[in-house]
Amino acid sequence: MKFLMVCLGNICRSPIAEGIMKSKLAAANIQGKVDSAGVLSYHSGEAPDKRAISVAGKYQVDISGQVARQFRKSDFVDFDFILVMDRSVYAEIAALAQTEDERNKVRLFLEFAGINEITEVPDPYYGGQEGFEMVYNMLNEGCNRILFNLTK
Numbered sequence: 499m500k501f502l503m504v505c506l507g508n509i510c511r512s513p514i515a516e517g518i519m520k521s522k523l524a525a526a527n528i529q530g531k532v533d534s535a536g537v538l539s540y541h542s543g544e545a546p547d548k549r550a551i552s553v554a555g556k557y558q559v560d561i562s563g564q565v566a567r568q569f570r571k572s573d574f575v576d577f578d579f580i581l582v583m584d585r586s587v588y589a590e591i592a593a594l595a596q597t598e599d600e601r602n603k604v605r606l607f608l609e610f611a612g613i614n615e616i617t618e619v620p621d622p623y624y625g626g627q628e629g630f631e632m633v634y635n636m637l638n639e640g641c642n643r644i645l646f647n648l649t650k
């Protein structure tokens with residue numbers, strides 16, 4: 499199972515998703531690869547946002563060592579599931595796909611998890627810590643359901 503989590507900046511949502519998924523795979527002794535990337539290159543080379551590090555750390559998920567990078571076309575080859583946080587990210591990434599196979603790998607994270615009431619993980623960048631807490635909870639529930647569905 500090779501997952502790439504993708505958001506806009508790769509400093510808030512997708513690093514948290516990467517950290518949660520990695521820790522759940524390790525806890526369940528499942529082999530896999532998890533990484534994250536952003537649509538933008540603006541924050542490339544940076545650590546995750548302090549608020550993201552803080553909320554993940556609260557749940558014993560250490561994301562402080564992550565380094566932001568931009569999505570690249572080889573990601574379509576290197577990953578099985580490219581899970582995007584919202585529809586604008588979906589549009590940007592799906593537009594880079596060169597085959598139907600590649601485009602089919604791109605899925606809205608929450609829909610892929612089987613959560614259909616809310617389909618987008620909101621960008622918490624311009625809000626406060628409570629937005630990060632909500633995002634963490636959505637991503638945690640999503641990762642639980644994804645692993646449940648893929649391993650049942």
Ligand code: 4NP
Nearest residue numbers: 505506507508509510511623
């Ligand atoms: P993310 O949040 O996509 O969850 O990492 C953002 C971080 C930075 C920006 C936008 C969204 N930005 O425009 O700098």
